[in-house]
Amino acid sequence: MVLRLSTLFLRTLREDPAEAEVASHRLLVRAGYIRRAAPGIYSWLPLGLKVLGRVETIIREEMAAIGAQEVHFPALLPKEPYEVTNRWTEYGDGIFRLQDRKGADYLLAPTHEEMFTLLVKDLYNSYKDLPVSLYQIQNKYRDEARPRAGLLRGREFIMKDSYSFDIDDAGLERSYQLHRKAYLRIFERLGLEVIPVTATSGAMGGSKSEEFLHPTDIGEDTFVRSAGGYTANVEAVTTVVPPELDYSGAPAAEVLDTPDTPTIETLVNSANANAPREGEPWTAADTLKNVVLAAVLPTGGREIFVVGVPGDRTVDLKRMEATIGSHLEVGGEVAVEAATDEDLKKHPGLVKGYIGPGLSLGEPVIGLEGSTGLRYLVDPRIVSGTTWITGANQHGKHVFGLVAGRDFAWDGVIEAVEVREGDEAPDGSGPLQAARGIEMGHIFQLGRLYTEALGLKVLDANGKLATVTMGSYGVGVTRAVAALAEANHDDKGIIWPRNVAPADVHIVATGKGEEIFAAAEKLAGDLEAAGFDVMYDDRPKVSPGVKFGDAELIGVPTIVVVGRGLADGVIEVKDRRTGEAASVAVDEALEHLRTLLNG
Numbered sequence: 208m209v210l211r212l213s214t215l216f217l218r219t220l221r222e223d224p225a226e227a228e229v230a231s232h233r234l235l236v237r238a239g240y241i242r243r244a245a246p247g248i249y250s251w252l253p254l255g256l257k258v259l260g261r262v263e264t265i266i267r268e269e270m271a272a273i274g275a276q277e278v279h280f281p282a283l284l285p286k287e288p289y290e291v292t293n294r295w296t297e298y299g300d301g302i303f304r305l306q307d308r309k310g311a312d313y314l315l316a317p318t319h320e321e322m323f324t325l326l327v328k329d330l331y332n333s334y335k336d337l338p339v340s341l342y343q344i345q346n347k348y349r350d351e352a353r354p355r356a357g358l359l360r361g362r363e364f365i366m367k368d369s370y371s372f373d374i375d376d377a378g379l380e381r382s383y384q385l386h387r388k389a390y391l392r393i394f395e396r397l398g399l400e401v402i403p404v405t406a407t408s409g410a411m412g413g414s415k416s417e418e419f420l421h422p423t424d425i426g427e428d429t430f431v432r433s434a435g436g437y438t439a440n441v442e443a444v445t446t447v448v449p450p451e452l453d454y455s456g457a458p459a460a461e462v463l464d465t466p467d468t469p470t471i472e473t474l475v476n477s478a479n480a481n482a483p484r485e486g487e488p489w490t491a492a493d494t495l496k497n498v499v500l501a502a503v504l505p506t507g508g509r510e511i512f513v514v515g516v517p518g519d520r521t522v523d524l525k526r527m528e529a530t531i532g533s534h535l536e537v538g539g540e541v542a543v544e545a546a547t548d549e550d551l552k553k554h555p556g557l558v559k560g561y562i563g564p565g566l567s568l569g570e571p572v573i574g575l576e577g578s579t580g581l582r583y584l585v586d587p588r589i590v591s592g593t594t595w596i597t598g599a600n601q602h603g604k605h606v607f608g609l610v611a612g613r614d615f616a617w618d619g620v621i622e623a624v625e626v627r628e629g630d631e632a633p634d635g636s637g638p639l640q641a642a643r644g645i646e647m648g649h650i651f652q653l654g655r656l657y658t659e660a661l662g663l664k665v666l667d668a669n670g671k672l673a674t675v676t677m678g679s680y681g682v683g684v685t686r687a688v689a690a691l692a693e694a695n696h697d698d699k700g701i702i703w704p705r706n707v708a709p710a711d712v713h714i715v716a717t718g719k720g721e722e723i724f725a726a727a728e729k730l731a732g733d734l735e736a737a738g739f740d741v742m743y744d745d746r747p748k749v750s751p752g753v754k755f756g757d758a759e760l761i762g763v764p765t766i767v768v769v770g771r772g773l774a775d776g777v778i779e780v781k782d783r784r785t786g787e788a789a790s791v792a793v794d795e796a797l798e799h800l801r802t803l804l805n806g
């Protein structure tokens with residue numbers, strides 16, 4: 208196919224779009240791939256659709272290779288299935304809801320677990336029908352709190368989502384591993400580096416889950432890796448728990464006056480000045496900091512709780528969000544935020560700056576019960592036998608030598624603090640290093656969460672009804688286009704990897720002579736006949752400078768210049784990435800390009 212720039216619906220722009228924060232967004236708009244319609248919502252222009260199509264083709268081929276079959280659901284869905292799984296409520300503000308003329312509720316689907324489950328339930332009833340994997344490439348809608356970076360976080364975006372259905376856990380593991388391999392192949396063919404990292408499954412529930420992160424400084428996800436090969440999303444990192452200590456010889460705790468010590472720093476200074484420790488000075492790590500937080504439930508409710516963490520660590524709300532739901536025994540996304548003054552007022556037992564676990568020295572007391580009745584969770588480093596300086600629940604007083612498990616207890620253990628560079632990897636493979644990435648894909652072993660809720664049962668080999676087990680697997684298709692542009696650009700424009708470029712060759716005809724356009728036209732035709740996609744800048748009366756500038760902006764990796772050299776029987780073949788140009792005899796051009804493009 209030949210795309211002629213004289214007729215192609217395209218206007219390249221000199222100016223960056225005002226709202227663009229990252230290079231891919233800027234360049235995709237300027238080079239005429241996409242246009243913004245509303246925040247986080249984009250229109251696709253002819254060039255954009257070419258790239259999108261190539262990305263989708265690679266995904267379809269790899270899905271077919273693992274036997275997954277394509278279907279297509281509507282994006283506009285009735286509320287009922289999402290009510291059964293409770294996600295109508297749990298999604299909170301995250302979804303777009305609407306009503307039809309009769310007042311019935313609908314949503315624009317953010318993901319399709321419910322519909323796939325119901326489809327399989329509709330048509331299949333025996334273990335002999337399984338396993339089956341179905342997928343679609345379809346628009347998703349999420350009312351993201353912060354749509355950003357163009358296609359990277361949209362409110363309408365394209366996802367490839369697949370779902371596997373198996374009769375047993377071993378089958379689910381097989382389906383999961385097939386998808387995992389397919390994903391690695393997809394990203395390899397796209398030319399996009401990804402690292403599979405262990406993840407938590409968040410609102411989806413279920414057990415095993417991995418994210419495919421593309422490492423880049425503009426990524427919103429922080430992940431960690433160790434030299435020994437451990438990789439995980441920070442939300443999924445588990446703390447290496449220190450051993451419990453024998454406290455039988457530990458001296459009794461004592462309450463000391465520590466006026467004006469509402470912060471860890473003032474407390475440590477005061478402790479070193481007034482109650483110095485022999486051998487080594489007190490540090491923040493010797494203190495137990497108690498932080499009052501609010502869990503915002505999917506129903507809109509608010510539960511105040513307290514976490515105890517070592518004073519040298521900061522609480523990480525996102526890490527807590529990954530598991531707080533299970534502590535509170537509520538499903539769906541629970542947000543965690545700092546308690547407000549209003550929250551604190553409702554609990555006068557909490558003495559700001561001097562909060563400690565429920566104090567009844569010599570006797571363990573569960574959490575803060577007795578003083579406030581609030582749920583008390585601790586960081587995994589607070590193990591039995593560890594000794595702390597902490598608030599005495601009285602203004603200007605702290606307790607020294609408070610022993611965990613002897614003097615206080617807790618309602619639960621939660622990953623509550625930030626993961627730091629240098630922390631040990633949970634698998635013993637060395638200290639962790641932090642990096643940033645964009646989530647390109649996510650695979651989950653959902654298990655029976657949705658099939659149970661929606662009643663997807665089939666007859667097993669013994670003729671008994673068994674609940675089907677399920678996996679769910681997503682790839683951000685439009686996000687992949689943006690990530691590819693982000694990973695492959697320079698100050699002049701995009702430099703597409705060959706597999707996804709909008710064309711295989713970009714021919715630029717420069718000059719006025721008719722013979723130039725005739726030669727370029729012939730080369731375009733020959734390449735087309737040889738099976739290549741050709742972009743041909745056949746615009747008359749456009750300066751060479753503008754044409755070159757557009758070619759560099761658009762980013763086809765091979766640029767052929769038919770111009771002045773033609774008088775000497777040569778054309779120029781330029782590599783967009785290196786800028787290197789080679790002179791090639793006109794009559795050898797087709798062969799030369801054939802070798803280059805197929806190589």
Ligand code: ATP
Pocket residue numbers: 318349351358359360361362363364365366646647648649681682683684685686
């Ligand atoms: P994120 O943490 O980035 O919001 P997610 O965990 O919500 O992603 P999933 O629900 O697992 O994502 O969706 C599957 C894939 O869809 C993601 O891996 C990502 O590539 C893509 N995706 C998710 N949200 C968006 C979005 N707002 N815009 C573009 N792509 C998205």
Ligand code: MG
Pocket residue numbers: none
């Ligand atoms: Mg999301």
